Structure formats: structure tokens, C-alpha cells
Amino acid sequence: MGFFNRVFLILALLSVELTPSSADSSSSSREITSIFLNHAKKKEVFDWMVGIRRKIHENPELGYEEFETSKLVRAELDKMGIPYKYPIAVTGVVGFVGSGEPPFVAIRADMDALSMQEMVEWEHKSKIPGKMHACGHDGHVAMLLGAAKILQEHRELLQGTVLLVFQPAEEGGGGAKKMVEAGVLENVEAIFGLHVYPDLPTGQVASRSGPFLAGSGFFEAVINGKGGHAAIPQHSIDPILAASNVIVSLQHLVSREADPLDSQVVTVAKFKGGGAFNVIPDSVTIGGTFRAFSKESFMQLKQRIEEVITRQATVQRCNATVDFHAAGKEPFTPPTINDKGLHGHFQSVAANLFGSDNVKDMQPVMGSEDFSFYQEMIPGYFFFLGTKDETSGKPASVHSPYFKINEDALPYGAALDASLAAGYLLELQTRSTPSSRKHHDEL
Template identity: 70%
Template sequence: MASFTLFHLSITIIFLHVLVSATPSSSLSEQLSIPTHFLDFAKKSETFDWMVKIRRKIHEYPELLYEEYKTSELIRAELDKLGISYKHPVAETGVIGYIGTGNAPFVALRADMDALPMQEMVEWEHKSKVPGKMHACGHDAHVTMLLGAAKILKHHEKDIQGTIVLVFQPAEEGGAGAKRIIESGALENVSAIFGLHVMPYIRVGEVASRSGAMMAASGRFEATITGKGGHAAIPQHSVDPILAASNVIISLQHLVSRESDPLDSQVVTVAKFQGGDAFNVIPDSVTIGGTFRAFSKESFNHLKQRIEEKLPKVDS
């Protein structure tokens, strides 16, 4: 549990340097002393225990995109206890909080809220209590980290020479929640925004970053390929949609391996293949689906166009 506390604490310290440095009257010693205060406050057992309790509660009751009502309610309840003002609803279930002077510069901290439609298989005391849903991507930790940062920042609000905007974003898992937050106008005055993501391959207590892009834009696709079903022993009397779908999948894999620049990272993955119920019956149709990802807008749009060209057309 210490890892997610330290993750957002490190980001919080970065903001504080940015905000304090924006004030000409701040001395170097004042700038350097503030992170120490933050760390001392964060190391208190009551802060740590409070964050663990919140994370476990969110984990037990995961909610899918635009259904984050209980999560949003929990966030607002904690912000109320901390005396932090906020706007709600934003983008249906989102919450936007404010700490600081109310004046520029405005720096935002962002965390996503939604879970995934997956069954949690690990047996532990705080496993998901909602069948078929779980926080498999770590957004429960993200919300907890942002609340933890909010608690620390609120406690040191007098040191903030500007305004920190807390962005609790819904629908990261394919629901364009970030786009709707932007369209709401909640980030109009924001000059910088920081986010993070938990990673299983980063050791506990470490925070990793680098210049340039780290996480790609993602899209998804789905297509139903219809043939003519029949008995597997006489395939010549059928039009096999499984074979046709297999050819489509191989064709999709060529988009990256044979059409894309090796130095321009792109991914096409077919993760869904559904069709047929028996080992000796050719089905009438097969449904395939998957995801595609790229770092640049140009590559993303090109990949999207080529996938559409490869998938079977739907008769109007």
C-alpha cells in the first residue's frame, strides 16, 4: 500500500515547487523546505491508514464508465470532510475540486475513476463484491492517491501561491471521459496538468518518468463476419466465417508488421473472437474485435482508416 501513497506524493511535491517558484518573493530555502513538510505529514500513520481504507472501499465496489456514482459520492464526502470546494456533476459523474487562492496559476491533478468488466479471481478480504466487475487497472489507487494529495495540499494550503484543480475523471476505459471533462470547460484556466498510472513492473517506493510520449491513444473495432453454417464433415456446402475471420485477422496484423515505420510505435491486437458452439458445426457468423494504438494523431488516423478498409463492409 505504501507504493500508491508515495506515487502521488511525489507528483504533489513537483507541483509545490512549480507553484511556489511562481512567486518572486519566495526564497530558495522556502521552496526547498515545503516538500519536507509534505513528507512529514504524509508519513503520519493516520494519513496512511486513511488512504488504505479508502482504496479498499473503492476496490470492493467497482463501477464501470459513467456509472461511478458510489465512487463519486465517496470522493465528495471526503472532500467535504477536508473542507475542499468542488463542482459536481461534471461529465455525468466527475468531480472537480479546488485548493489554494482561487487565482492563477492553475495546476491540475487528474485521476480516473472507472473499473473494468472483469471478474476478480484473487481471493482476499477486500476483493470485488460486484460480480463481473473489478479495478483491474488500478483506478481505485489513482482516486486514493489524488484524495491523499488533496489532504496534504489542503493542510499546507497557505503555502500554495495559486490554485490546484483536482480532476476526478470518469470513463477512462473507452468512454472519452477526458474529452468530456475538457468540453465542460473545467480546465479552461489550467496551465499545466499532471497525471500518473500505477505500473506492476516499477518497484514499491519508486516513481518513473521520461520526456516525450509514454502512453498511446487507443481505439477499438468490432466486426461480424457472416457466412453459411453447416456440418463440419461437409464444409464444401458451407461458407465458413471462421476461416474468413482468420484471414481478416492475419491481414490486420500486416498493418503494423508490413505497412508501419518500425520507428513509429503502433499496435493492432485482435482480442475478441466469438463464434460457434460445437466442435462439428460450422457457425453462421463470427464476431471479432480488438484495439489499435499509436502515439501520433497522424499514425492513429491512418491506422483507423486501414482497419476500416480491412474489415468486411456492412450492406446498407
């Protein structure tokens, strides 16, 4: 960006702060978006993001084990001269870019990988057996570092401070909840988060106002009977039969008890019991997930799941215990509900970046995201970034061992992250005065 262009934009931003108007704010936001996208597309910036993403992909780490990933993040922030706080929630990092003054806005990326073996054969395949970045978090980290670079090199344009939230343990570990409990959102006005989306073409984004992703929970139940010989079942109490009745009854919770217009899911995906053809076991273990788009529906499902399991087991002369903390997972991830006001901001900024035809509204998705823990505290907005390579056929879904990211999407994600934060700070400055706000304790 040339010196005179930089001075012109700074003067434009100052004029907005002195005499705010929606037209001035919109015009300045468009200029910022254009500058940021051009910066992200520079070959040296693009190659740098690709290198970071590939290094993380080769060395995947599970939730709360992201020590090397966190070390890489901190090393890059050090190179950029960006201050940060570490550790937060074991491996989390929060960087700070801008004036160091309020208002504060946050951008988040998750860092953890999944317990699965990568099946994609390429130069930068995972080097860790049984671990893989199959959900794109390696790309999320690279894009947030890209946004950090853009914002740091244009920090004189920021009308406040951007928090860079590098979060551990999104995949069932409740990392966002622990980040919130550590106080990272103190005095923060809003937070933005993205997720790569392989079914959407690169150069497009999608989201919606209101409920976007479902709240989710897990359950595990042990159904106890009395084991014995399969040839004389009258001398036993069969927990397999009891578990089978339980599973059928659980499916009625959605089909017979839920409002058809209130989407819900109950899935039993685990069934363990018995080890021989002619032996009735003493016990059976079942487990699964349940999901809903409101906390009320979710809690009703939770209550009914426990009632159905315990009472159906009793009908079959068994007893059952139900655990909603199965496999060490958080018992409840709230629904991801996008703030209405932030939806308008997202649409405006994304349209400036991609063109309005490439900003899509989409139906709610039954997947879940712990970004919702941030949204319970402050206004938050979560969106999907298209990463589909139109030349390579149907892409593999996230959580597939064949999942791949189209790295051409990295500049778009970095520029959009940076533009959403910088543009929102600009909007906040047009609505209120800095003197009415507190300093962020971490600064």
C-alpha cells in the same frame, strides 16, 4: 509544521514572487516537498488514506456508475472544507484548493473499476461479484484525497489554485473526454496524473518526455457468407475461411507496412462464429485493438484495417462491415504525450522527494490512458508511481484478478501530487503576474 517555520516559508515564498530567481524557486520547492512528505507520512494521515482506499476497493463501481465513490469523495472534501463542483460527466467531482485566484493547475485521479472477479483473498476483498479494482484507481482516489488534505492544511503556501479532478470511466469510457467537454480545464495552465506501477519498487517513480503511452482504438467486424452443411462446402460461402484470411492479412499491416522505428500493434482478440462441428455458419464476428504513438500512424492503421477486412472478405465471396465503436468504447484514445517543460519540473520535484537515483526514465509503453484527452487541450504530464513490495515476490500486473497495491506507496503519491501542483504554481508566479489571468468560471 511549527508556527515560526510556517511564517518563514511564507516570507520566503513572498520574496520569490517579488524578486524571482530560479535558485529561490528551487529552494522553496524543496522546502514545500519536504513539508508535504512529512505530513503525508503522519500515522493519522496514512491510516486515513488506507481506510479510504480499502472502502473503495470493497465497493468497486464501473465507469459512470461511481455514485458511491463520488459520494465518499464529496464527503471527505466537505470534512476538509474544500469547495467542489458536482456532478461533472455523470459522477465526476472537481474540488478547488488555494487562493481561488489564478494561476490554476490540476491534479487528476480516475475512479472506475473493472468487470472481473477478484481472486485475492484478504479482509477487504471486493464485495461486488464480477467487479474489482484491478488497476489501482482506488489507490489513485485515496492519494488525490491525501494531496487535497495536505494542500488544504497548507493552503497559505499556494500561489494560486489547485483543481482536484476526480474522473469517471477511464477504462474505455472516455471519461476524460467528457470532463474536458464539460469545461473543467478552462483557464488551467497544466495538469498532472499518476498511475500505480507494480513492477517499480515503492519509493521510485518513472516517466519520460514526449510519447509515453500509445493511442488506442477498437474494431469489430461482421463477415457475412452463406451457411450450409460442412460436408458439401461448395454449396456454401464460408465466413470462417474469410475471417481466417482477414486475420492473417491484418498482421501484415505492422510487419510489412509500418516503419520498423514507429511502433504499432494490431491484435485480433475476438473470434465468434459457428456452434456445430458439421455446420458452416452464416457469419463470423472478429474484433480487436490497434495502437500507435502518433495520431498519423493511428489513422493510417484505422484506414487500412477497414480496407483489409472488407476487401479480403470480398476475395472469399463474403461481405463485411467494420465498426470502430465496438462494445460502446471510445473509438480513439490519443497517445499520451508528456510536455517537455513539465518533464523538467517533474524530475526536479520527484528528485527532491525520492532522490535523483529513484527517478527513472523509461521507454514508451503500448498501454493507453485517457489522460491524453487533457493533454490535447493543455500541457499535461503523466507518470508511474512504484508500488512493488520487495518482500512478496513477483507482483501481479494491472488488470489481473490477483492485482494488489502496496499501501506503503500512498504517502509518496499524495505528497508528489501535492508537491507537483504547489511547485508549479510557484514557478508560474515567478514568470507572470496574476493580473494578466482570468478567474476560473467554476469559482
